[in-house]
Amino acid sequence: MRVLLILAHPRPDSLCGALASAYREGAAQAGVTLRSLVLGELEFARDVCADSPENQPLEPDLAAARDDLVWADHLVFVYPTWWGTMPALLKSFLDRLVMPGLAFRFYGPGAAEWEGLWQGKSAQLITTMDTPPPIYRWLFKAPGHNAMARATLGFCGVRPTRILHFGPVRTSTPAKRARWLEKTRAAGFALRAGVHSPLGRAWQRAKPWLAALRLQFYPMSWAAYSLGAVAVSASLDWVLFLWGLIAIALLEAATVFSNERLDLATDRANANCGPFTGGSRVLVDGKIDPSRLRFATGLLLIGVLAVAALVLTLAPAPWVTALWMSIAAVTTLGYTAAPLKLSYRGLGELDVAFTHSALVVVLGGLLQGATLFEPVLWLVSAPLALAILPSIILAGVPDRPADQSVGKRTLAVRFGHLSAFKLAAISVAAAAGLGLAFERMHVAGGAYEGVAGFVIAHATLALGLLWWYAHKPAQKLQRIDGLLVALLTYMLWFVLIPWINLA
Known part of the structure; x- marks a missing residue:
């Protein structure tokens, strides 16, 4: 399995950085082939200035990232949830690269139909937040999760997308953070058996x-x-x-x-x-x-x-x-x-x-x-x-x-x-x-x-x-x-x- 690990926190030395390292460690033990992207280290224009993202030339870092996205079977995004959704860094990355011809295509009369071009890929979201997760999910309806798993990755055909969310960070103890890191490492190690559970694998075959x-x-x-x-x-x-x-x-x-x-x-x-x-x-x-x-x-x-x-x-x-x-x-x-x-x-x-x-x-x-x-x-x-x-x-x-x-x-x-x-x-x-x-x-x-x-x-x-x-x-x-x-x-x-x- 080819795994692309994307750290989307502006500060690599953050809790998200530690979670990314834990996932990388578990994935290495699972024996998968893994590449990493640290978005904060990439140089690219944050805004889409052309009429459509595919018409805007890609900087060298983004061109390499595009190739990594095409290469990967499994996409892992590690990022903080700020104000209910993803940080601007990750949003800019997606704005530039999730584009027609690469991630999806339009067709039919008036180009009103679409087809995801990332069918066959799967994803894992790992995100931190200060909002208690039950409040975020049930009261706020998980807007960031839906934006990533459904409106973006799901639109492009990525399934399944699993989500690990940890919080509240601000009041967490060192012991709790250690448990979060271990849970993340276990998620990486779980790739040894594939993305799907035994029931999920049976469903995929059926x-x-x-x-x-x-x-x-x-x-x-x-x-x-x-x-x-x-x-x-x-x-x-x-x-x-x-x-x-x-x-x-x-x-x-x-x-x-x-x-x-x-x-x-x-x-x-x-x-x-x-x-x-x-x-x-x-x-x-x-x-x-x-x-x-x-x-x-x-x-x-x-x-x-x-x-x-x-x-x-x-x-x-x-x-x-x-x-x-x-x-x-x-x-x-x-x-x-x-x-x-x-x-x-x-x-x-x-x-x-x-x-x-x-x-x-x-x-x-x-x-x-x-x-x-x-x-x-x-x-x-x-x-x-x-x-x-x-x-x-x-x-x-x-x-x-x-x-x-x-x-x-x-x-x-x-x-x-x-x-x-x-x-x-x-x-x-x-x-x-x-x-x-x-x-x-x-x-x-x-x-x-x-x-x-x-x-x-x-x-x-x-x-x-x-x-x-x-x-x-x-x-x-x-x-x-x-x-x-x-x-x-x-x-x-x-x-x-x-x-x-x-x-």
């Missing part, structure tokens, strides 16, 4: 996999599955219900992993990625190796087969259930996998609408004893499928340039973004119209009773947003997260209201 799973998309299919179950049974077979839910979760995870790997080319080309578009980025950013993701996909598919085999031994109609689960595997994996590659043929949107509505709704009913063509299952699936389509269609709008570059023929690619907005609007209106018709006609066992009060308002909002976004120039459609949230939540009414009425 985070890319959790990101790859894209868990934000699972609840919708789970809710639709449960709707199918309650639509046909007043008393659920909970064992069968839960095993079916596990099969769906494993199949969806395998599909997401497969999509991530097979869509790597378009994800690499995608400059407009967001929480709902552009994949999870774990392969693009090198956080997971493609071969490991392929292996994990295989394990998940083995799990799907094992759980499906168990489900079929318990299912009331095993042959029909086996047929339906086979269709589920083909249509979900076929979204990107050969030979179907539905998302590359302009059929991906319809595939997602089907798999997240009728497919799981009917499976939920089958496992509770319904027949394949039970009317209530297909009736509740129809408005839901229409409500799902708008968000899936428009997710292709920000991805359109990247998808087009690799031959992925989403509806946004095939017909253009304006037609995509029109199709989404038609789907929103059709879902609302069908839901209101079902309410008036009292079909599906009264599943849609009371839906009008929710769907009309949400559909009006969705159509208004669609009109507004459709009139934006194409370069303003690189991120449409707000619109996608409005459309994703729209579909909830077509699960929640029937679920309440039928349960």
